Amino acid sequence: MTDKRIETPQAIRGTQDIFGAEAEAFAHVVETFERIRRLYRFRRVEMPVFEKTAVFSRSLGETTDVVSKEMYSFEDRGGESLTLRPEFTAGLTRAFLTNGWQQHAPLKLATHGPLFRYERPQKGRYRQFHQINAEIIGAAEPQADVELLVMADQLLRELGIADGVTLQLNTLGDGESRENWRRALVEYFGDHRAELSEDSQDRLERNPLRILDSKDRRDRAFVADAPQIDAFLSGEAQEFFAAVTEGLDAAGVAWERAGSLVRGLDYYRHTAFEFVTDRLGAQGTVLGGGRYDGLVEALGGPATPAVGWAAGIERLAMLVGERGEPSADVAVVPMGAAAEAAAAGIVADLRRAGLTVDMAFKGNMKKRMSRANDSGARHAVILGEEELAAGEATVKTLSTGDQARVPLTGLLPVLKG
RNA sequence: GCGAUCGUAGCUCAGUUGGUUAGAGCGCCGGUUUGUGGUACCGGAGGUCGGGGGUUCGAGACCCCUCGAUCGCCCCA
Numbered sequence A: 001m002t003d004k005r006i007e008t009p010q011a012i013r014g015t016q017d018i019f020g021a022e023a024e025a026f027a028h029v030v031e032t033f034e035r036i037r038r039l040y041r042f043r044r045v046e047m048p049v050f051e052k053t054a055v056f057s058r059s060l061g062e063t064t065d066v067v068s069k070e071m072y073s074f075e076d077r078g079g080e081s082l083t084l085r086p087e088f089t090a091g092l093t094r095a096f097l098t099n100g101w102q103q104h105a106p107l108k109l110a111t112h113g114p115l116f117r118y119e120r121p122q123k124g125r126y127r128q129f130h131q132i133n134a135e136i137i138g139a140a141e142p143q144a145d146v147e148l149l150v151m152a153d154q155l156l157r158e159l160g161i162a163d164g165v166t167l168q169l170n171t172l173g174d175g176e177s178r179e180n181w182r183r184a185l186v187e188y189f190g191d192h193r194a195e196l197s198e199d200s201q202d203r204l205e206r207n208p209l210r211i212l213d214s215k216d217r218r219d220r221a222f223v224a225d226a227p228q229i230d231a232f233l234s235g236e237a238q239e240f241f242a243a244v245t246e247g248l249d250a251a252g253v254a255w256e257r258a259g260s261l262v263r264g265l266d267y268y269r270h271t272a273f274e275f276v277t278d279r280l281g282a283q284g285t286v287l288g289g290g291r292y293d294g295l296v297e298a299l300g301g302p303a304t305p306a307v308g309w310a311a312g313i314e315r316l317a318m319l320v321g322e323r324g325e326p327s328a329d330v331a332v333v334p335m336g337a338a339a340e341a342a343a344a345g346i347v348a349d350l351r352r353a354g355l356t357v358d359m360a361f362k363g364n365m366k367k368r369m370s371r372a373n374d375s376g377a378r379h380a381v382i383l384g385e386e387e388l389a390a391g392e393a394t395v396k397t398l399s400t401g402d403q404a405r406v407p408l409t410g411l412l413p414v415l416k417g
Numbered sequence B: 001g002c003g004a005u006c007g008u009a010g011c012u013c014a015g016u017u018g019g020u021u022a023g024a025g026c027g028c029c030g031g032u033u034u035g036u037g038g039u040a041c042c043g044g045a046g047g048u049c050g051g052g053g054g055u056u057c058g059a060g061a062c063c064c065c066u067c068g069a070u071c072g073c074c075c076c077a
Helices: A020-039 A053-060 A065-069 A089-098 A142-158 A175-191 A198-206 A208-213 A217-223 A235-251 A313-320 A337-352 A365-374 A385-390 A408-416
Strands: A050-052 A072-075 A081-084 A107-116 A128-137 A166-171 A269-276 A285-291 A306-312 A330-334 A357-359 A379-383 A392-397 A403-407
Touching (some): A020 A142, A020 A313, A050 A053, A050 A089, A053 A081, A053 A089, A089 A107, A142 A166, A142 A285, A198 A208, A208 A217, A235 A269, A285 A313, A306 A313, A330 A365, A337 A385, A337 A408, A379 A408, A385 A392, A392 A408, A403 A408
Antiparallel strands (some): A050 A081, A072 A081, A107 A128, A166 A269, A269 A285, A285 A306
């Protein structure tokens, strides 16, 4: 006879099942973001996790790594090319246009959820990962950049991780400044082409700005003397950046100028920033974003300025560390069928009164008391035939072992006290 | 996509130059206590050594392939 084992399918590479203390940390990040987003009056949006492929290919730039090799794209049954979202901004912009949200501009939006990128997984880097995201669409003023940055700063502070994280800030100037700078960089690095790393020779074609933050020694020698963005900034772009930094200073947000900080995606202009840490190995960026005044037009809309940022929930959760699962206030321990029936009502009443209550469904008393202990409850409410007959319960304070009979009608004040 | 390290019970790991029935701690189940947890003691269950192929009298240990994780590069949150 053939002995066939049923193979349990494995989870997809780069996906994760998050549970327990890690899941609590994850939830804590999201809850903190939700709370702060309300303080700043950002409105909540929900969006589809997939879009027509063109939404991303047109807005991120065909030559970017994300579009050229990291998207999960597929044809649906109608032959349409669809893509699981690799980021939020493009879909958000599409939603802004297709729903006529121009009428609400300037519009402050917040969302969070899963994103998908076909990358080599590492710590803090997954194929399905999760971000929180904040955007302001339809505001050309530097105050919008400032508000987003102050919000990001407050989020990191309230998560208790701000002191290990620094804000690196740069400007890419307006479209013209950026283009002139880009041309100067191509010319400069082109003169040293043969001496650059292989990666940077490739970057020269695809994304010359990226050479600036290359880690390769061969490149660094030239980066030091490379043309600086500051030399190409128009007067207007300089004023814009000055307004942003003044706003940050006024709000007490610490920042560092990072002249070689650039963004990988094509749509960025003016402000570019990253909150970075050295505690996550190669994945240093915890929150990043900038201004993308060119994007709405790239998707066929009217010229519309916008700024935004996104942060990796897994990375923030790792910095936050594991969080204990909250303990119960009360554990109810019924013994016998009659007590179990009565306990259902008691448990419901206690929960309706706002207490967190646990009740084991099975096991002997010893087992249930052990579960009560594990739940971290202050009190165990023991309900057996004897108590039931008297209309009472035994309330045991688990830390001391003291116990006393309490009438069922008077349970709540005892348990709340 | 490239380079490197790793993969043994639910978890964290030990397994000497390849050599008989693969171990520990924690956790789990049961007992000492058939209505009392947290401490202690006793006992038990649980592993095709990631998967496949090969070398060998003999492989958890060696070789090849594959899957996965981790660390860099790349990229990015």
